[in-house]
Amino acid sequence: MQSVALQPVKMKTNRIKVVDSPDFPRSSVLQTTDLSVYYGEHCAVNEVSLSFPKQSVTALIGPSGCGKSTFLRSINRMNDDIDSCRTEGKIYYEGVDLHSLNVNVHEIRKQIGMVFQRPVPFAKSIFKNVAAGPMRYGVKDKRELLGIVEENLKKAALWEEVKDQLHTSALRLSGGQQQRLCIARALAMQPSVLLLDEPASALDPVSTAKIEELISQLKKDYTIVIVTHNMQQAARVSDEVAYFYMGRVIEHGPTEQIFNHPHHEQTAHYINGRIG
Amino acid sequence: MSAKTKDRLATAGLYVIVGIIITVLAGLLGFVFVKGIPQLSWQFITTPPQIFKEGGGVGPQLFNSFYLLVLTLMIAVPIAIGAGIYLAEYARDHWIIRCIRVLIEVLSSLPSIVVGLFGFLFFVLYMGWGFSILSGAFALSLFNLPLLVRVVEQSICNIPKSQREAGWALGFSKWETITTIILPAALPGIVTGVILASGRVFGEAAALIYTAGMSTPIIDFTNWNPLSPTSPLNPFRPAETLAVHIWKINGEGIMPDAAAISDGAAALLIISILFFNFTSRFIGNWMFKKMGAN
């Protein structure tokens, strides 16, 4: 992981000169500075500054209601659609301020994929679930679509299980399969960042293990941010951990350090309470 | 009287009430079917009515009813889907929206004769369409719009929020999410509602007597050019429907077998309504199943 993080990032547009974020570390693809999110008066995320190295997994941990989901949702600007929600501070993705005026929010969500806590398959066939995104973006050729569907179902480790029933309803799949389908659907948009909000918390242990395995695989190509309540899971899949409490990041560092030598007592309490 | 006795008496009373209701309603259906079904024959449902002698049928009327239904749905359903989408997905709590909702509710509560008279004034006279299928179809569309809008809005609202968020998270715009994800998911509910509304359209008469008219010209069922005056498809010809026909021959029918014809026509009408009722259930269930929802 370290070696990955130290490599200079090959940005899609590497001629960018980053003017409005002078302290932007070149290795991180995604970074927030003093990000605060309010629901009305209530401050759900409080001046959070985090950066996410490319091709790594960062786990966000912390008690319920501490703002992890809110933080995650503000990255791909899903909170725009909530009327009472207001955001302060900056989010940079490949050096671009995601709140700047001319950024296309649909393009953000295309490049920063998201998977939710509960699997949300569309009431369509498995094929159409994965193909929905590419079709919207102009891929019409049936053969090409089939290629995309196969590729992404394989990436999501679902292909072998569903290759003979691509045209049956996605609602017939088990919960774990549905969640992997949702991951495949997100991957089909060719994102570079994946935001996973407790992707395995509604699943059985076997499915959970499959999802974790999958995350370790996907790390090679994607930058992953995962919210989880499961400390073992965080320890197994993540390279870095950020501990949230009451909307603030209390501690952020390499997984090993956070789990073995946390700087803050509170972090230790939370992790031990969770594990023990 | 003790509370126990009262309880027993009241229960007995309720049984009596239900007995009365069941007798009346069963008698009603029984009457129509027992008297009407013997009248039904292929000849009855295909030949035109006779004015002075026996043996006429209701062929054109039956055709008119279905044709009017199709035209009405073609006009009303797209508008209802549009309006339902807006009210379910875009409308904020704003005084304009509240006014609009009140207006739609008022429209749904207007008596059909009032809507028919408006249609008479506007479509028949002002637009100059005369007594015609088109005027009738528009009047019926107005009359059924509020119901259809409610059906669409309700079906869309029943789709969980998470489906929308999943669409947005793929980079879909709101509109794309609605058209490619929400609307297909809401389709079974919409179809069920539309077919149920079809029953209402099919049986409506008061809104039609001054719009689609009370007569049917001689039509030639071999001529399917919609522009020809004798074509059944010509939307500018007057068209008496089955329901209107029942009303008319009971008021001014001079054929000797008017009663028998009404019996047959009433049975036909109720059978059609039953048909819509069962199809809506059947298709709704089938679509839900096909989508894999349990």
Added chain:
Amino acid sequence: MMAKTIKEIEHTLYRKNSKMRTERFGKSLTFLAVVLTAAITAAILFLVFSKGLSTFIMNDGSVKDFFTGTTWNPAEVNSLGKPIIGALPFIVGSLAITGISALIAGPLAIGAAIFMSEIAPNAGKRIMQPVIELLVGIPSVVYGFIGLSVVVPFLRDLFPGSGFGIAAGTIVLSVMILPTVTSLALDAIQSVPRSLREASLALGSTRWQMICKVVLKTAKPGLLMAIIFGMARAFGEALAVQMVIGNASVIPHSLFEPASTITSILTMGMGYTVMGQVENNALWSLALILLLMSLFFTIIVRMIGKGKSA
């Protein structure tokens, strides 16, 4: 500054696509549909009001005559030179039919709803509810036709007179609105929380006491709404009534004499008058009454609904 401009051109996040345009297009298109629906209502209201009021404004009709006069002959003028537009017989006919139907159908429907929800919930749900829902969809001409072929001859045999009249109309309308009112009443009763019932039974009430004290009391606004819905339907029904009421424009002396309602006179008259003339405008005034009454019913239902949710 310069660097920023370059960036905006270069990064894919700044890529424009047609989404914004289709979004605006879709939103406007659907908004148009909403506005159209509302505009239609406004147009109907406007037309009926302007036509209905023109009897009094253009043709110099007297509002007092309209509501109190008993002779309907708009083509002629009375000694004051005003058209003879006494609509009282029709208004009385409509109100009588609506009121009596509600008195008959209301208790029956509530009784049936109680039965279906409290006494025999299984049979109620499996058999009666689908049948009732089916009966809601039976067209009103069928009710009128059955009234004409069964109710009218029946009344003719039992009572003096032709059998046509308020009584026949009332019977037909009661049966017609019964399924609707039952179905709505059932919704109201079923929405009473189970816990309230159980609490009452636990306190030692009999079932009937529980029904009276808890179920009916809690469901009262909903039951009222159900009955008013039925009344609105009865008041606005045209053909079923017109077929059995006898269509005589007088105030009847008994329930078994021919009478008229607003809707029956509208159904009969509109085809025989010429647009713009006083006979025709007078009919539109009747339509206006019909419309005002339906607004009135809607407002009452809304008010009860508001009170219920508050």
